Amino acid sequence: MSRVLNDTLVLHCAGRPVGRYEIRPELPVGHAPRPYLHPVTTLGGIAVTECAPADHLHHLGVGVAVPDVEGHNFWGGRTFVRGRGPTALANHGAQRHTGFQLSDPDGFVEELRWLAEGRELLRERRTVAVTELTTSAWALDFTFALTGPLGRAVSFGSPATNGRPGAAYGGFFWRAPKEPTAPEVFTARSEGEDRVHGTRADWLALASSAWTLVFAGATERTRQDPWFVRATEYPGVGSSLAPTVRLRLAPGETLVRRFVTVVADGRLDRAAAATLVRKAVTA
Template sequence: MTLTLTHAHGDRVTVAHEATGTELFAYVYRPEAAWEAPKPYLHPVRTLSGAVVTDYRPNDHRWHKGLQLTASHLSGQNLWGGNTYVHGEGYVALPERIGSMAHTAFEEVSATGDRAVLAERLSWHPHGGELWAEEERRIEVGGVDPDAGSWSLTWTSAVTNRRAEPLRFGSPTTHGRPAAGYTGLFWRGPRAFRDGRVFTAGADGGDLMGSQADWLAYVGEHDGRDGHATVVFEHAPGNDHAGEKGTHPAHWFVRSDPFAAVAPSWAFHEELVLDPGDTLTRGYRVHVADGAWDRERVAAHVAGVAW
């Protein structure tokens, strides 16, 4: 179950599973088009059998790139990409609001046995280039199970406000558009995954937008090859997504029509305010599996993997 790692410096890091010969994902950190709010992303992400479960620059949203961390409304700036939602006007081209999340350095890039690690430092900037935030990001790959046809990655980001005033994380919904609370970690699925099955431990489909749950699963069917894949998104316990400890609650942004997308939103119903010098830390696990898993199988798998 050995994982291997290839680093094309200045461009990407690729992690592969030696036994199957499958490249599980590429982490691309080279800068891209300014209009698309440059930031690192994972694409393509594949199942152990080699099926792709992410999309890249689809014609409806060129700034959707695999799995990435986003900030659609950040103190008046757009670190998401493309047009900016303005209440009463809809989506407006405001290039002077498009910012970026820039790769600064890797602290660790390693693969040993059945585990791979990417530890990275990034800086967040508005359109003018000032330093607004610094991020420490850690992506760990493991849990490779050829018998189950699955593997997992854990994504942890710690974002520190470097401004002299609060950073306000919002979304189109906090700015007046219903059911568009995307911000934070964001996954865009392949076009073939449209109309896939979406469920949590206690609900299905249309009931999930803006809801809360420990995990959410998306099952899609491939084009070009037979079969399905299941992608499961899971909150770290420390996220306190339900808000019992007084921290800002998270809610699921999820769509299966007109495209497949999932985000455990940082600011679905209300803004998240990060004071100067404070750090926002969030962790997630993404399980990637061959086949159409049902609720019972997903629940058992999630329960069997300790944080």
């Protein structure tokens, strides 16, 4: 079992540290406290995540963030209010670590509670694993399972469902580092931020000259969620749990999503990205 020191767990691949998991981060008011992975690096040691950047202080590496769970903000920052726009509200929830079912150098299984105003809205089981793919690429397998309380339904929303077109973010989210040149965005059939954002695709790549990230929905249900993509304003990729209408969980129901991300040194072309992501999903 891996050691957890100072509320931090370090993941290893091919004998090298590739990710640090912050279990109970100390965050300012307005950040929606939650565990996250940062820094995540390539096998060559290049950082491919960013945490609390100046452009979006509430972007925290890799994790799960939802801007609207029953009106509570588990994303951080301002809340988009219909008719008012982005508004600072005292409505932030918190994801609290309750324990590890498993904790090894190459992964963990974690239990969390999603809390707001002193009550539990959701329970989560988070499963994270790393796998070596080649001498220059590895994969991060990230699954979250959210279970609602037995006594009542729970609904998820997004800025899009609350009146902001094109902003359906919520769920898995990966904030990449901002560089002088925006990364390229492409899928198996399309390319460019404008064409890819909001579409459904088996995988999506974010590629700079020094690194490439290839994101894949690893279950049929996960692949039904549209991708949220930013490259020019800032580099980030995530899922859209509630793209057009609110997503409702019946009492006691569990929502499961699984994402596998290839982390590679150098810039991959479309063929190389497709090959590695197939290997990662079936590993």
